[in-house]
Amino acid sequence: MDLTLSDEQQAVRRMTAEFTDREILPHAAAWDRAEQVDLRIVKKLADLGLFGVTIPEEHGGSGGDHLTYCLVLEELGRGDSSVRGIVSVSLGLVAKTILRRGTASQRSHWLPRLCSGEDLACFALTEPDTGSDAGNLATRATRVDGGWRIDGAKMFITNGTWASVALVFARTGGPGPKGVSAFLVPMPSEGLEVTEIHGKLGLRGQATAMLSFDDVFVPAANLLGEEGEGFKIAMAALAKGRMSLAAGCVGIIQGCLDAATGYATQREQFGKKIASFQLVQQLLADIAVEADAARLLTWRVADLIDRGQPFATESSTAKLYASEAAVRAANAALQVFGGYGYIDEYPVGKYLRDARVTTVYEGTSQIQKLIIGRALTGVSAFA
Template sequence: MSTQAPPGPQPVVRQLPTQEARDLLELTRDLARREIAPAAAAEEDAGRFPREIFTLIGRAGLLGLPYDEEYGGGGQPYEVYLQVLEELAAARLTVGLGVSVHTLASHALAEFGSKQQRADHLPHMLGGEQLGAYCLSEPTAGSDAAALRTRAVREDENWVLTGTKAWITHGGVADFYTVLARSGGEGPRGITAYLVPGDAPGLSAAPPERKMGLKASPTAQVHLDGVTVSDARRIGDEGQGLTIALAALDCGRMGIAACATGVAQAALDAAIAYMGERRQFHRRLSDFQGLRFMLADMATRIEAGRALYLAAARLKDTGQPYSAQAAMAKLFCTDTAMQVTTDAVQLLGGYGYTADFPVERYMREAKVLQIVEGTNQIQRMVIARHLAGPEERD
């Protein structure tokens, strides 16, 4: 009989460039351990959106990490922001994904807004009191974003928005919406971006979708019924909207990759802990070679995914092209999360299939990560275009 102490999850070795970044990650881990993880299972089961958690982490400076300190951001490189995001997602995906979506919703104004627009809006968006949503997809325009139908009609110094957006994370609870709407003709050059207040007259949300996982994170259609916004809330130039949207999605895909890595790491940690305690045939499960090899494969995939998203982040941080690498990271990390969470359920056997252990929730949550921010089939198209050029059409 083995006399070794049961194995346990090992802390992830982080690559952080400064002491400030290391302190930031320690703060994140402390908040995750004390405030986020303990209630995660019960609140996800109840479908309760943890708005107070977003206020808490916002006041701790975690809602605007990659943005300029001049406007209330954290001034951190993506290399640091994504590792913070991974820790949040490992504690609870609703929170990690929510921070990623908020960052995505803030991106258009932060990167393409005028200096006056940034000064007027970003401090509120990044300070912790507001939460954002990103409105690109529609009931008939998902992967084909350039086919969106929501209209924006100019009336003097205002724009009137009419249409329906679909699959909107934070739909109905957001304080602001970054909305892409058709202000011109058909095709990608007719789209413009707008910053719409959450309480704008004519804006409403349908009941949240009933989902396989992430039950506490509201996903809903958002209806715009003659919503009027001033031209001062138009982001960028008329017709620049799709360029703005795709730039945000490159960043968002890295965020999803980091979230997927967090979920996979949480599943691996749960499997290691269980296998160190569970005994069959007078041995720990972790003493069976076949099962040990599964753990080794899971850990290797997670580490490879982490390296991939960090490599993409470093390209962005140094001003180099990173679109293909962001797509690769999103593709690999989310496929890894699906595989690792499935393996974790298998390793726990019957217990893994029950809600008494978190791995069944991780498995349900991992699935959506292969779909959001562009399905993994779309990621393969993006990567292939960078390798072989655009597809020829008859």
């Protein structure tokens, strides 16, 4: 086992870290207050090739392996999870799925546009009445001459108001997972209404939307994969997506550690730096251990993917641990800051709010435990 990063991986990590320090961290609080990331960040991310990591150059990507991808998301997550989410959804959930399951025409049309940042994508699976129970989604696609017509609604869709294409999952057959298919739906489309969701606890700078489909026509060529494979496509995308989210959570933990350590070595109480207090050092040590553990679990998933090995259970493990650890780390960091941690002049309150939703989306912590439990016992608790 060799955990040494290659020269290329170290260079990408350093480049992304410098970009985060320069272009994201100074603006994160303002974007959070405004509930709007400055979309000029998209072109800047694209100019560095960050929307194309793991996508081959022949498709407009910048290449690289999945560990490099995790390093990128760690740094972006350290800066602002709202920015990290733009990349991990458009690239991680959608572009990678098009690469894996798309036709030659779909790949040639969408991948260069997504890798260049010219277009963004969203992943439309969750519905108002079906979150964890994605196999029973209600949005329906009906076959018509030349394609399909989609009716229904999707909820909590990241990049929903910014995207030029939505990867939409809709029922084309009978009940259950085998009746679901996947479609690439251009945005805007006639009959598709997009409503932005405001007032979120965290990820406030990120565009989160409800998508309403009213007889939206999709050409037959926009079916992704075979009819009836949509649920399988969605679950494969989420298995990798959980690694992405875990990497972003590692970034949150690292950000908490950097902020709390910096504050503790400057803040004085009782005539000395609070870093000299044993219980403050305990809080910092706990965050540091969480960072290492979450990072290594996440890197294991990347290694398995790059070696072509099964990784779904390990991805759930990393997502479960890293998301819960991010909440613990942010709580500990806020404790180090005391009352100052409770105002948004300092970053740890935002880290806590952003971390909290990571235990919910792309599969709740409880769902991850059921996935891990099924792998251990061979018995499904979903049935």
